[in-house]
Amino acid sequence: MTKDMKNYILELAEKNKRNTGNRGLNDFRELKIETGISVNAEGSAKVQLGETIVIAGVKMDIGTPYPDTMNKGNLICTGELAPISDPDFEPGPPDSRAIELARVVDRGIRESDAVDFEKLCITEGEKVWNVYVDFYVLNNDGNLIDACGLAAIAALKVARMPKLNEEGKVVHGEWSKEKIPFKKIPIPTTFVKIGNHIMVDPDKDEEENLDARLTVTCSESEINALQKGGEGGLKLEEIELCLTKSFKIREKIVESIAKLKG
């Protein structure tokens, strides 16, 4: 059955058509971003990418810095492949897919300096802000890295800082007027190689039949994170093609994040 699906995807690709959505090889599915979906989170967002639905939330508290970044706040990303989202996902501790998802999103935010973590230091070497970004998949129709990456960055973009009392402790459920110091917008773009075709924003059927996968996260003119996935390999020219395309796709998507206000 999967062989048939693969042949079908390849036939469509010859005609620059896709399995889901009225789109070509270089197009994303319809993207909807909604913020402020949670009352209790510092910042939150819901992203719909075709039939893929994910939500992300930011929570903050005060912690101690890591020894190698004494003057910076901490970023902690976790991803949950909730069993509600896919018959193949099982309850229990995160598997390697969920860990990879969280770590690729984490790397994009961290390496691009999306948030000014130096401003999230309260007392150097002693007290810093912990920023928890958690994303949950509610419906899986492929490309979870991009959907979660966009949800995470949207939630951070609108996040408010929690209020501190006189003793410097967090007052839960109240917020100060300040927002999280936001600097850049990293946008992840995931490509899959099926046969000789490179296509962007794979749906679940395309992911199940991929030969190789490449996620490029870029902010403005630089590349901040790469992750190759899948069991196959990529030629140098194919990697170059993905890099060029990712900057073009970023231009199209970045506005939908840039215009978000808390």
Place this chain on the structure above:
Amino acid sequence: MSYKKTGRFDKRKADELRPIKMEVGVLPNCTGSARVKAGKTTAIAGVYGPKEVRPKHLQLNDKLLIRCYYDLISFSVTDRARPRPSRRSRELGLVIKNALEKSIFVEDYPKSMLEVFVEITEADAGSRCAAITAASLAVADAGIQMRDFVPAVAAGKIDDLICLDLTKEEEDVHDGGGATDIPVAYIPSIDEVTLLQLDGKISSKELIEAIKLGIKGCKKIHEMMGKTFKENYKIKAVKE
């Protein structure tokens, strides 16, 4: 400070690898094993299989199931690493498997499993690359049908210098553009990159240059892997 002008801490040229030592068949109990030492970084890989799949539900009816485990030994780093799989090592197990899979004729071993264990006994950057190189030698030593070896090495950028095989000291550079780490695995016979990761800040143009340098490095390591392997069997042939 420009690293282009001052050069690297250990005086290596930009495209120069750290001295590499490889040994095959180091652990008698394993079906196949290998040790790779790149500079100070040391990886020991051991392979068990092909064998019956456990747990049963993971069995693949059309091909070999490969499971990879990467483990950082607690005293391999300056701060003690907690022994127990971390999130990092879980991810690395996955990317190592993805790097190796294309090199193995997986269709020849349906309903079977191959387990690849890598222990990093000394970590000085580039441990996932040493792990892949060692794992590939171990798989070959186990007599598994393969298309080719999978050499791996990290390319990168220190401030303004694109270079090969970064050390921990170089990875920790923060001045100027900071350091960018780009591990690359490459299978020469099919001309494909099977591991590619990056974290840092780099332009498209520099990235392509770095990947090219990585591929060049992989080709050198590939040559050494072939030599090591042949040498190993020569010794074995004389002994037996």
